[in-house]
Amino acid sequence: MIGDRTMEEVPTTVLCSERCHLGEGPTYDAATDTAWWFDIVECRLFKARLDTGRITIHSLDVMGSALGRIDAHRQLLVADDGLYVRDAADGRMTLYCPLEADNAATRSNDARVHPSGTFWIGTMGRQAERELGAIYALHRGELSCLYESITIPNAICFSPDGTIGYFADTGKNMLFRVDLDAATGLPRGAPVALVTRRGGGGIDGAVVDADGLIWNARWGGGCIDVYSPQGEHLxxxxxxxRQSSCPAFVGPDFSRLLVTSAWQGMAEEAKRADPDHGRTFVLDVAARGRPEPDVKLATG
Structure with missing residues (x-):
């Protein structure tokens, strides 16, 4: 169990003032200096050119929650009914494989690419029903279930060398650590609890920097918590x-942190008390971030 530390103030700008109902799934393409993120509930995909500040909002026919870069021209988009190959230029999407398409009660949620190219993907109940979610791995084109009976899968991220995986069940407010095969991104043992939070918000999305530190958004806490690989709150x-949801390192040197947020479930009075609810921010954290790996699909 952890307690709160003094909250640091760092230089922060609003990257996008458009409010997200449920902002999630940010990622960054360093080759084009472009950040991407989702408004899951409203079926919107945001694109931001960081060099110009230009924001483009794409409407989706599915409830997208995350994406990974396949190559310079294609992305793999995670949605409520499946994984789609998306053309980065024109937005055309082709179903790659279904994901719990026969279960109307669930949708996709948090996801991140392992250094090997394996894509970990979480699902959850549309109403956050208890233990209705799971975590899957897309390894070389084959989708397999890693963990079941998860309420809200979050904080999927990996150590720089690929030997450690992290994930959270926000329903339990616990962050887990698991040993991985660095070559495949698949588990080599059972997960163990690393961090348990009591009060002050929920463990949400996370990303790992080049030094192995875990940068975790705290839903309801309006902050980013930084942990060591041993679970020490730094x-x-x-x-x-207030409802910060997920971070991603951005910029040519990956020294800044993009953070999404949400107004989901907030009453009007709470929104008035939180004037920047649902907006997307960039924090100048002077971190040693790292680029996201590309997704590797089936060979041949």
């Missing part, structure tokens, strides 16, 4: 929106 950085 820092807490303020985010201007």
């Amino acid at each position: 820092r807490t950085l303020r985010v201007p929106a």
Whole structure:
């Protein structure tokens, strides 16, 4: 169990003032200096050119939650009914494989690419029903279930060398650590509890920097918590929106942190008390971030 630390203030800007009902799934393509993220509930995909500040909002026919880069021209988009190959230029999407398409009660949620190219993907109940979710791995084109009976899968991320995986069940407010095969991104043992949070918000999305530190958004806490690989709580950085949801390293040197947020479930009074609710931010954290790996699909 952990307690709160003094909250640090770092230089912060609003990247996108458009409010997300449920902002999630940010990622960054360094080759084009472009950030991507989702408004899951409203079926929207955001694109931001960081060099120009230009924001483009794409409407989706599915409830997308995350994406990974396949190559310079294609992305693999995670949605409520399957995984889609998306053309980055024109937005055309082709179903790659179904994902719980026969279960109307669930949708996709948090996801991240392992250094090997294996894509870990979480699902959950549309109403956050208890233990209705799971975590899958897409390894060389084959989708397999890693963990079942998860309420809200979050914080999927990996150590720089690929030997450690992390994930959270926000329903339990616990962050887990598991040993992985670095070559495949698949588990080599059972997960163990690393962090348990009591009060002050929920463990949400996370990303690992080049030093192996875990940068975790705290839903309801309006902040980013930084943990060591051993689970030691090192820092807490303020985010201007209370329901901060997920971070991603951005910029040519990956020294800044993009953070999404949400207004899901907030009453009007709570929104008024949280004027930046649902907006997307960039925090100048002077971190040693790292680029996201590309997704590797089936060979041949």
